[in-house]
Amino acid sequence: MSQLANRVEQISPFQVMAILGRAKEIQAQGVDVIHLEVGEPDFVASEAVKNAGVDAIEQGLTGYTSATGLPQLKQKIAAHYQDKYQVEVDPNRIIVTPGASGALQLLASLMVDAGKNVLMPDPCYPCNRHFLIQVGANANLVATSAADNFEIPIEKIDTLWNESTTGMWLASPANPTGAVLSKAYIQSALDKVTHLGGHLMIDEIYQGLVYEGEDFTALSLSDDIFVINSFSKYFAMTGWRLGWIVVPEWAIEAATKLAQNFFISAPTISQYAALEAFSESSMGEFEQRRLVLDERRKLLVSGLEGMGLKPVVPAQGAFYIYVDVSSITDDAMSWCLDLLEAEAVALTPGADFGKEQAHKYVRFAYTCDTSRLQQALARIKTFIEARS
Ligand SMILES: Cc1ncc(COP(=O)(O)O)c(C=O)c1O
Numbered sequence: 001m002s003q004l005a006n007r008v009e010q011i012s013p014f015q016v017m018a019i020l021g022r023a024k025e026i027q028a029q030g031v032d033v034i035h036l037e038v039g040e041p042d043f044v045a046s047e048a049v050k051n052a053g054v055d056a057i058e059q060g061l062t063g064y065t066s067a068t069g070l071p072q073l074k075q076k077i078a079a080h081y082q083d084k085y086q087v088e089v090d091p092n093r094i095i096v097t098p099g100a101s102g103a104l105q106l107l108a109s110l111m112v113d114a115g116k117n118v119l120m121p122d123p124c125y126p127c128n129r130h131f132l133i134q135v136g137a138n139a140n141l142v143a144t145s146a147a148d149n150f151e152i153p154i155e156k157i158d159t160l161w162n163e164s165t166t167g168m169w170l171a172s173p174a175n176p177t178g179a180v181l182s183k184a185y186i187q188s189a190l191d192k193v194t195h196l197g198g199h200l201m202i203d204e205i206y207q208g209l210v211y212e213g214e215d216f217t218a219l220s221l222s223d224d225i226f227v228i229n230s231f232s233k234y235f236a237m238t239g240w241r242l243g244w245i246v247v248p249e250w251a252i253e254a255a256t257k258l259a260q261n262f263f264i265s266a267p268t269i270s271q272y273a274a275l276e277a278f279s280e281s282s283m284g285e286f287e288q289r290r291l292v293l294d295e296r297r298k299l300l301v302s303g304l305e306g307m308g309l310k311p312v313v314p315a316q317g318a319f320y321i322y323v324d325v326s327s328i329t330d331d332a333m334s335w336c337l338d339l340l341e342a343e344a345v346a347l348t349p350g351a352d353f354g355k356e357q358a359h360k361y362v363r364f365a366y367t368c369d370t371s372r373l374q375q376a377l378a379r380i381k382t383f384i385e386a387r388s
Pocket of ligand 1: 203
């Protein structure tokens with residue numbers, strides 16, 4: 001009889017799959033479902049990127065690249081940091097990976113031994129803790145509160161840290177809250193973690209999608225920090241499976257060795273296509289989209305507030321709004337399922353992102369246009385009124 005590895009038991013599927021599965025069923029019956037559960041832009045790659053991808057295929061540029069990525073792509077990423085964020089990054093510190101997912105797996109193997117743990121705020125991106133389980137380690141999830149912007153309070157880090165803690169993983173802008181960390185917070189976290197002998201990782205996958213507050217990179221604070229990014233969100237290239245990690249100089253050789261073994265290389269066609277992601281025309285398209293997202297965000301926030309569903313923290317970035325529904329239900333998961341059945345609006349329950357208080361929250365992704373958002377708001381209003 002086949003026997004799965006024990007660690008598989010510790011990896012949970014996304015709760016939103018239950019919602020997605022049911023949404024697909026009722027959609028197949030002809031019901032018009034509005035999808036606000038999907039953490040994926042409703043935009044596609046820019047014209048220039050698409051054309052470069054086709055050119056790469058036609059020119060037969062389809063073999064492996066060097067393990068850490070095409071040198072010219074690493075140059076472009078470094079130039080992007082310089083042009084947009086005025087930060088100098090040595091291209092040799094950039095490792096191109098299959099999505100941010102590949103970068104997170106690489107980081108777990110690079111920095112976390114079996115039996116160790118990493119501090120992370122609860123709520124956070126759920127796969128992070130699974131990447132740690134994969135290397136025999138664990139996430140040390142710290143319950144955070146809306147009052148603290150869902151940040152781990154710096155003054156608590158000393159007591160949360162134990163002899164097995166090796167670092168702290170954060171994200172800004174964050175999934176699921178849309179919160180943006182301040183420079184001052186990241187600097188204090190870095191100082192504290194460095195003092196304790198650990199590493200700091202900032203997942204900047206939603207970088208560029210900032211509507212309030214400062215859009216910056218943690219690399220502006222230090223070279224001794226791990227920064228993860230991706231072409232999935234701002235560049236709208238989810239299925240191209242391309243991301244990157246910037247590592248400190250002392251970690252380049254080890255990270256390269258792991259990239260060689262894990263991936264051989266990131267997808268080649270995507271890498272050639274991504275060379276065009278930083279062109280003036282592409283960046284112009286992305287900025288236009290950011291403005292579109294901001295318009296949607298404002299519409300959704302004011303519509304939800306009109307129903308008494310205020311975002312728990314200002315939705316400053318990414319394309320998410322995190323809402324406390326505890327005044328109308330004591331179980332957000334069943335509330336989401338009931339809303340789907342009654343009004344065909346799909347949302348993601350908080351339970352996907354954490355354990356503490358998760359039953360109180362729901363995540364809205366504004367990944368559909370304003371007319372659909374207006375329809376969604378009207379349906380949610382009908383749903384709430386019918387139950388009150
Ligand atoms: C915070 C965060 N990190 C990483 C990822 C993984 O993204 P990808 O592998 O598509 O780059 C996601 C995807 O939603 C995310 O929200």
